[in-house]
Amino acid sequence: GIGSRGSSGDDFRSSGRVSEPLEPSALVHASELPEHTLEADLLRTFSKYGEIKEICMLPHLSQALIEFKDVESAKMIVENAKSESLTISGRRIKVNYSTSQHIVHRNEGMSTTVENKVLLFTVYKQDYPITVDVLHQICSPHGTVSRIAIFRKFHLHALVEFSRVEDAIRAKRNLNGADIYSGCCTIKVDYSVSQSVTVTRNDQESWDYENPQSCNASLLGQPEGRQPSLLKEPKVYRDQSHVQPQQPPMQAPMQHQPAHIGYGGFWATPPTLPVLLDQFLMVYGLNGEVFNCQRLFNLLCLYGNVVSIKFLRSKEGSAMVQMGDPQAAERAIQNLNFARMFGQKLQLSQSKQTCLVETSRPRNLPDGSPSFIDFSASRNNRFTTPGLAAKNKIYPPFRTLQFWNCPPHCSDEDLRQMFAGCGCQLPEKIARFSNPKAAEKTIAGQVQWARDIDATEALVLANNCEVQAPGQKYPFAVRLSFAAKPIADGQWPARAIVARLRRTLRVLTKGAVPAVVADAMSSSYQFSGVLL
Numbered sequence: 001g002i003g004s005r006g007s008s009g010d011d012f013r014s015s016g017r018v019s020e021p022l023e024p025s026a027l028v029h030a031s032e033l034p035e036h037t038l039e040a041d042l043l044r045t046f047s048k049y050g051e052i053k054e055i056c057m058l059p060h061l062s063q064a065l066i067e068f069k070d071v072e073s074a075k076m077i078v079e080n081a082k083s084e085s086l087t088i089s090g091r092r093i094k095v096n097y098s099t100s101q102h103i104v105h106r107n108e109g110m111s112t113t114v115e116n117k118v119l120l121f122t123v124y125k126q127d128y129p130i131t132v133d134v135l136h137q138i139c140s141p142h143g144t145v146s147r148i149a150i151f152r153k154f155h156l157h158a159l160v161e162f163s164r165v166e167d168a169i170r171a172k173r174n175l176n177g178a179d180i181y182s183g184c185c186t187i188k189v190d191y192s193v194s195q196s197v198t199v200t201r202n203d204q205e206s207w208d209y210e211n212p213q214s215c216n217a218s219l220l221g222q223p224e225g226r227q228p229s230l231l232k233e234p235k236v237y238r239d240q241s242h243v244q245p246q247q248p249p250m251q252a253p254m255q256h257q258p259a260h261i262g263y264g265g266f267w268a269t270p271p272t273l274p275v276l277l278d279q280f281l282m283v284y285g286l287n288g289e290v291f292n293c294q295r296l297f298n299l300l301c302l303y304g305n306v307v308s309i310k311f312l313r314s315k316e317g318s319a320m321v322q323m324g325d326p327q328a329a330e331r332a333i334q335n336l337n338f339a340r341m342f343g344q345k346l347q348l349s350q351s352k353q354t355c356l357v358e359t360s361r362p363r364n365l366p367d368g369s370p371s372f373i374d375f376s377a378s379r380n381n382r383f384t385t386p387g388l389a390a391k392n393k394i395y396p397p398f399r400t401l402q403f404w405n406c407p408p409h410c411s412d413e414d415l416r417q418m419f420a421g422c423g424c425q426l427p428e429k430i431a432r433f434s435n436p437k438a439a440e441k442t443i444a445g446q447v448q449w450a451r452d453i454d455a456t457e458a459l460v461l462a463n464n465c466e467v468q469a470p471g472q473k474y475p476f477a478v479r480l481s482f483a484a485k486p487i488a489d490g491q492w493p494a495r496a497i498v499a500r501l502r503r504t505l506r507v508l509t510k511g512a513v514p515a516v517v518a519d520a521m522s523s524s525y526q527f528s529g530v531l532l
Helices: 039-049 071-083 132-142 165-175 293-300 326-336 386-391 412-421 452-462 491-508 515-523
Strands: 002-004 027-031 052-058 063-068 094-097 103-105 118-124 145-152 156-162 179-181 184-192 206-208 280-284 306-311 319-323 347-350 372-374 400-406 429-432 443-448 465-467 476-482
Touching: 027 071, 039 052, 039 063, 039 071, 039 165, 052 184, 063 071, 071 094, 118 165, 132 145, 132 156, 132 165, 132 206, 156 165, 165 184, 280 326, 293 306, 293 319, 293 326, 293 372, 293 452, 319 326, 326 347, 400 452, 412 429, 412 452, 443 452, 452 476
Parallel strands: none
Antiparallel strands: 002 103, 027 063, 027 094, 052 063, 118 156, 118 184, 145 156, 145 206, 179 184, 280 319, 280 347, 306 319, 306 372, 400 443, 400 476, 429 443, 465 476
């Protein structure tokens, strides 16, 4: 987004591509910079030769543009670099004149050279999620942060507003060119054209630190433990099921302080990374006559929170999905990749894109439903709290489904009618869990089909189906998930008898179950007829 006037990319070159001497100019091009070279490092090295007007960092290319106030200063450093080794953090760098005379900004009016208390962050090589907690943690050592807002264009960007211009200047010099995590999440920092940052709500994408009580506290934990960088490896889980709630970022104490500035960064980094680092999925092989956003959600919500789903116009039968965290995406790939349903085979893979842009006016799918839906606030997400997440059992597609949250007094025939109304094949077996107290509110059990594909299709069509019960104000959303084992003949009646028999014997014997009965009960459930 920032380069030299008329260069057409010539400044972003290796020295071997220039076949003839360049005309002296006040703009100097530095290349082969070591990783984590900061604007402050360049200031210390180049300011010895004259007054610097501006520095343009190109951290993703290991290059930078340094514009002096006069041409003589640029001549001095270029001539000295020919005879002496110019080093940063012990590594030799290359210096030459730029093909242009001045640095110009070409990023759609987002940045400026005028010092401002609002900084524009651009993140390259984003291998980890970047949230307001991460940005606050790396910015707060350099001054008081007032507001942060994250947005996405070609890369992830963020506007960070400091309370004073002096704080923003210090933060820019010490963060521009740094790696947030070792070898990735490289940041470029410019002054923003905006004079202030507007925050409408406090969440992972935006936060007003001067009004921290406008929303619930951030749910992300502090990053924890590679080569030095700004932060340690983050906890890659992004949904609430894997982290403990914490105070808003401005109230959270800094657990680490910068150790040094220079090659590599500030803090130690992580152990081995997981195989999947992103929560964005591509799903191919979707039957366009059956699938829509809601039905794909019905399938994916078994493996983690679903943030949003968008069916692609460019490739028929494909969709891009943002899961709540990378582990949810990994679980979906492991359990659903190559699963067969509706005459086709699903293929799931990690998306090369790192954001899913919301569509204000999505096109309609063949069934008339929208091609984009935001599920971030859906009550049907099952991993929204640690307690709910712990109840989810992760299994691949199987011919037996668990069901729960059915209306009380729902008969087997009612269940069959529900599946038939959703367009599913009727199940062969239905078995209920025996829990008299729970049955007063909802009913749970298992349903079974002859084939795995039949059960999978039923789950896609009927999961989260709303069933209205007589006398109830709101409908029941029936939940479905895959089971691990088939229904065994007599399994649930025998288990129900065992449970009731245990309670009866404890009452009759004042808590002591006879040993011979206890042994029989522990050995098998298939003894109901004998005991009765």
